[in-house]
Amino acid sequence: MKPDKALGAWVLLLAAMVFGMTVGGGHARTIGAGFTIQVWRPFTGFIPPMNAGDWGYLFGLYQKTAVYQANPIDLAQYKALFWPMFLDRCWGRLMALVFLIPFAWFVAKRRLTKKHAAWMLAIFAAGAGQGAFGWYMVQTGMQPGVLSPPPLWAGPHFCTAMIIFALLVWTGLTFRAPEPARVEGVAFLRPWASASVVLVYCTMGFGAMVATTNAITVFNTFPTMDGHFVPPTLFELHPWAQNFIANKATVQFFHRLLATITALTVLTTAVLGLRAKLPPGLRDNFLLLAGLVALQYLLGMTTIVLGAPELGYVHELNGVLLFATMLAARHGLRGATAARPQPALAAAE
């Protein structure tokens, strides 16, 4: 397959739009707007409420949620929560259009092979599934006592979004450069980069649990957790797995622990990459990696010490950028070879 810049740009644009979706979704979560729209009309839902009747209907549904009953608001306040959530959903529909229209064109122009078209459709299906997943999550707002999207819904919702994001980033980069560029003598970097990708992903997963369990409200100290390096309440819930969903101490502790391991691994990867002679593009990628991971750690520290959800939101977005940069670095290493050809041998040949 030949490099296809336009195809790559389209898929990377979709990846950027997933990032935009985390901007919108993270914002909706931060302001507590998750349960404001209790209807799901996948196709006609882009039409905003037009008149008092529409508003009355939507607001009436919202009034049945536990969060409204715990904290009643008036229509003006409802509208302020409604619009971000509405835009978030419309963004999802826009993504479907940005997918389907160029997709049809690329297929018609035969720039997508059958295999690649099937692959892209699979990603599209995953995106549609993500929308349905989101709706079932929002629906839990009708259950008594559920004041925000439950961690077991919202955490995996973010994790599946990041899988779709990773698939898009990797596919887009591969369309741009289908043949791996040879990078001499850095094969040893590949396992480091792969491990970093996995670690960043897992840390983000725990980060999502910190956000959705509201674990930011406890242990606002660093480096200890209220004087303990390991909080004594780590496994106080039974069965033990329950701690990872409902125990703020456990969720936050494992996010901190994983984040530290991840930061050290990513920094080591970056240092190893920068000491090897990488081509300029890949070198800058590694440099960016070091910068983003350091920034991410500092943002995390600051977020927890100040207990500031707004900063947590910035921390989340920077995490996604770090993930993308890590993926790009790993992608650039596809063509890494074990050793430089020895000059003597090369001359002999």
Place this chain on the structure above:
Amino acid sequence: MQNNTAASPQNRKLVTTWLFSLAFMIWVMVGIGGYTRDTGSGLSIMNWDPIIGALPPLTTAAWNKLFALYQSIPQYQILHQGMDLDGFKALFWPEYIHRLWGRLMGLVLLLPLIGFALTGRIERRLIPWLALLFALGGLQGAIGWFMVSSGFFPNSTAVEPWRLSLHFFAAMFLLGAVLWTALTVQSPAPVPYPGQRGLKRLAQLAFVLLLLAMFGGTFVSGIHGITAFDPANNIGTGQPPAGWPFSGIFSDTATIIFDHQFLAVLATLAVLAVSVQALRNGAPDNVRDAAMLIGLLVLLQFAFGVSALVSQMIDLGVVHQMNAVLLLAVLLRLLHTLRGATA
């Protein structure tokens, strides 16, 4: 015959190792001093006996005599009223070890210097220079006493911050001088590095900014900034206090901490710029590695600084201080390597 001259590789290596060890001892001294400072033990020994002070109190009577002296100073009367002898001993030992380590460094400099001079293993021109450093080391001890004595002023419970700063920067000068001398013995002739002058200028800028940030740091330490973090009153949150910069550079806690943070951000950016520049512009391997190391150390330093501030953990403050000195040392090493940089 070559082996017996000061210029022989063996002798150069010997002198280098000796001077590096001395630099390492100064670094440890910074750690002991920082610990002494942060535990507030600096005022526990009220006399200055450069020679016989090397002996700790050996009898109960000697302990009681020292303790009685301590009980006469304002720090005891204001902060430690009713402290027992064990409490006093906990204050005494860090200060005692700090002073003892200083004496040990004097010996580690003086005795090998005499030995190397007599056997001709060291360049002649280095002898007066190192003898001067020995004298300055003695002066540093005197500055230390000059600092400690300010803690005995009426109503005073700690030394004056500016004297602490002087003591710290005298130490930094000694460390820099010993390190630079060691590096120059190791590689006397500058290696030419064409195209690296920009990097050298940037590293010089980073060096100046780092010194300024550390200057701010000595004042944070001097006012016991380790316990000052107070987000409710906007102390240590990174926002300028009302009226900044004229809100009390050397007196107001919030201002001193903000200034340190502000200078630290500038220094961090400059150091990171050195790393990025070296990595992107194809610097030679040894320059690149030093540049990368200062990048990592400065990130660590920033994280330590924030952690020390928010956790109020004394040990982290000491680690932050020692890491700063390490960063300064590696930056000096980089500047030394870049002596031969040309445009």
